[in-house]
Amino acid sequence: MAALITLIPFLQGLRWRYAIGAFLLVLTNGCALLIPWLLKLVIDGLQHPDQVALSSSRAAALIALVAAGYALVRIFSRTVVLNAARLLEFQIREALFARLLTLDLGYFSRERTGDILSRFANDLTNVRMLTGFGVMSLLNTTVIYLAGIWLMVRINPCLTLAAVAPLPLMVLAVRAMSSRIFSVSRQAQDELARLSSLTEESVGAIRLIKSYCREASVAEQFDCISGQCLAKNLELARLRGLVMPIMALATGAGTLAVLYLGGRLVITGQISLGQFVAFSGYLALLAWPTAVLGWILTLVQRGAASMARLNELLQSSPAVVERPDAGQADGLGQGLEARGLCFSYGDRQILHDICFTITPGERVGITGPVGCGKSTLLRLMPRLLPLADGMLFVDGQDVNGLELASLRRLIGYLPQETALFSRSIADNVAYGGTGSLELALQRAGLVSDLQGFSAGLATVVGERGVTLSGGQRQRVALARALVREPKLLLLDDPLASVDAGREEEILEALAESWQDKTVLMVSQRLSAFRDCQRILVLDEGRIVEQGTPSELLQLGGRYAELARMQGGLKQG
Numbered sequence: 001m002a003a004l005i006t007l008i009p010f011l012q013g014l015r016w017r018y019a020i021g022a023f024l025l026v027l028t029n030g031c032a033l034l035i036p037w038l039l040k041l042v043i044d045g046l047q048h049p050d051q052v053a054l055s056s057s058r059a060a061a062l063i064a065l066v067a068a069g070y071a072l073v074r075i076f077s078r079t080v081v082l083n084a085a086r087l088l089e090f091q092i093r094e095a096l097f098a099r100l101l102t103l104d105l106g107y108f109s110r111e112r113t114g115d116i117l118s119r120f121a122n123d124l125t126n127v128r129m130l131t132g133f134g135v136m137s138l139l140n141t142t143v144i145y146l147a148g149i150w151l152m153v154r155i156n157p158c159l160t161l162a163a164v165a166p167l168p169l170m171v172l173a174v175r176a177m178s179s180r181i182f183s184v185s186r187q188a189q190d191e192l193a194r195l196s197s198l199t200e201e202s203v204g205a206i207r208l209i210k211s212y213c214r215e216a217s218v219a220e221q222f223d224c225i226s227g228q229c230l231a232k233n234l235e236l237a238r239l240r241g242l243v244m245p246i247m248a249l250a251t252g253a254g255t256l257a258v259l260y261l262g263g264r265l266v267i268t269g270q271i272s273l274g275q276f277v278a279f280s281g282y283l284a285l286l287a288w289p290t291a292v293l294g295w296i297l298t299l300v301q302r303g304a305a306s307m308a309r310l311n312e313l314l315q316s317s318p319a320v321v322e323r324p325d326a327g328q329a330d331g332l333g334q335g336l337e338a339r340g341l342c343f344s345y346g347d348r349q350i351l352h353d354i355c356f357t358i359t360p361g362e363r364v365g366i367t368g369p370v371g372c373g374k375s376t377l378l379r380l381m382p383r384l385l386p387l388a389d390g391m392l393f394v395d396g397q398d399v400n401g402l403e404l405a406s407l408r409r410l411i412g413y414l415p416q417e418t419a420l421f422s423r424s425i426a427d428n429v430a431y432g433g434t435g436s437l438e439l440a441l442q443r444a445g446l447v448s449d450l451q452g453f454s455a456g457l458a459t460v461v462g463e464r465g466v467t468l469s470g471g472q473r474q475r476v477a478l479a480r481a482l483v484r485e486p487k488l489l490l491l492d493d494p495l496a497s498v499d500a501g502r503e504e505e506i507l508e509a510l511a512e513s514w515q516d517k518t519v520l521m522v523s524q525r526l527s528a529f530r531d532c533q534r535i536l537v538l539d540e541g542r543i544v545e546q547g548t549p550s551e552l553l554q555l556g557g558r559y560a561e562l563a564r565m566q567g568g569l570k571q572g
């Protein structure tokens, strides 16, 4: 239940809505409880015509009026409480998304997308059910119990005791089941999240699945998780199915006691027939709230299990944080410096004692074997990953002491994996900044491709850019980095998906945008470093060589070896 404490701040802004809802629910139940009392007056009047308090016709009219009032107020009370729950769901969803945007790459490499989506869909729905139907039923049950039992006690305390005696036993029985319901709920949500993850992953990798003929194994995996999900949900249904009859048994036993004992009290004249009818009416009013008590309990357990999953996201704190006294990154007037930079993913150290100084306007190439840490080094510049203090400096200021937005505004980053939105090419490029689209497209070598598209710039690229070729996707992303007109351009393998002819064309066009930009370009192909003044060669997370291309060729080390293997390389 502790998981539900985090709901309090969200509920605070909605307290008036819930208060009005509660008031209307009291009114609804007041109307419901009035009807048995009116019946009592009529029956007592029939038995003792000399003491008629209310004529039958008047009582009938009053009952009709109260019933109409009951229906009307009930509609309003439901609307108010259920709308409050919708608003609460909206607020939590906003908070979840805002939190998600603050988290760093570490979180996203740990968590599965499907699991995150499942929290936004299923878990939020469960919390809404709890704060809507759950709260409403809980209020309803409380009010009807308090008022109903008070009215019953006024008629006959012993009869009331007999009527409600089975209830505590039944509540205890259901309570004993509740911890099992909570854990099975949680397991069912986790299985559903696994199922969402697998579905999301399979849709994303559908080409791979088909080309490797893995349909059967994916289907088997899906069947297995889906089966586990079904098993958990069936167990949950069994537990919930048990709860309702247990509670119904309680009211049934109470009614039996009232019929037997109440009948005797009427015969012995201790209560009137009207009182007996009214008492039975009050008890009947308790029947439904008693039956749904178990359902409420499962709603609470399921809502709490889901809230616990939402709390994991709401309480995740980003490893990359901005200091309250963070300074502004104004430009790149003095350049970039790494001083003994080290970085680890968990326990595994990837970068070791990296030292370099990059002057403003310098173009630096970074190369090295697969997995030596090139992309990681680029990701550290805009602080997409957490870095210890005193390791990376922009204009002499530690990047950890800079305002994140101002640092990132300086940077145009082209990641290795191209991410496009399912919007038009124009929208995808303009996402980067407000510079000239035409110029960016031209420099990214996209102009001739655009002529081949029927809708040109307005061509929608499909989900994640599926309707474009790999090279076209990469160049749209390159145009996006260029349109930002950044001071520091970080290009992670920008020419990986283009042919040699197109590489020459793009490098030619890019050369026009180099002026006043500091460029860091990662590539395995040394031909991409045509315009770079200096090259850093990385191996196992260390800089093993650095210098101009001709210096490195003369050195006869790794770079020279790579150049020889790639053959026919023009010197810079």
Ligand SMILES: Nc1ncnc2c1ncn2[C@@H]1O[C@H](COP(=O)(O)OP(=O)(O)OP(=O)(O)O)[C@@H](O)[C@H]1O
Pocket (backbone or CB within 6 Å): 109, 345, 350, 369, 370, 371, 372, 373, 374, 375, 376, 377, 416
């Ligand atoms: N999110 C991550 N969590 C844990 N390890 C990671 C993560 N990302 C990368 N690594 C590991 O860090 C090492 C360096 O990865 P990185 O992507 O920086 O290499 P790279 O030199 O850019 O490789 P490539 O040339 O293939 O792009 C690799 O061994 C990789 O497995």
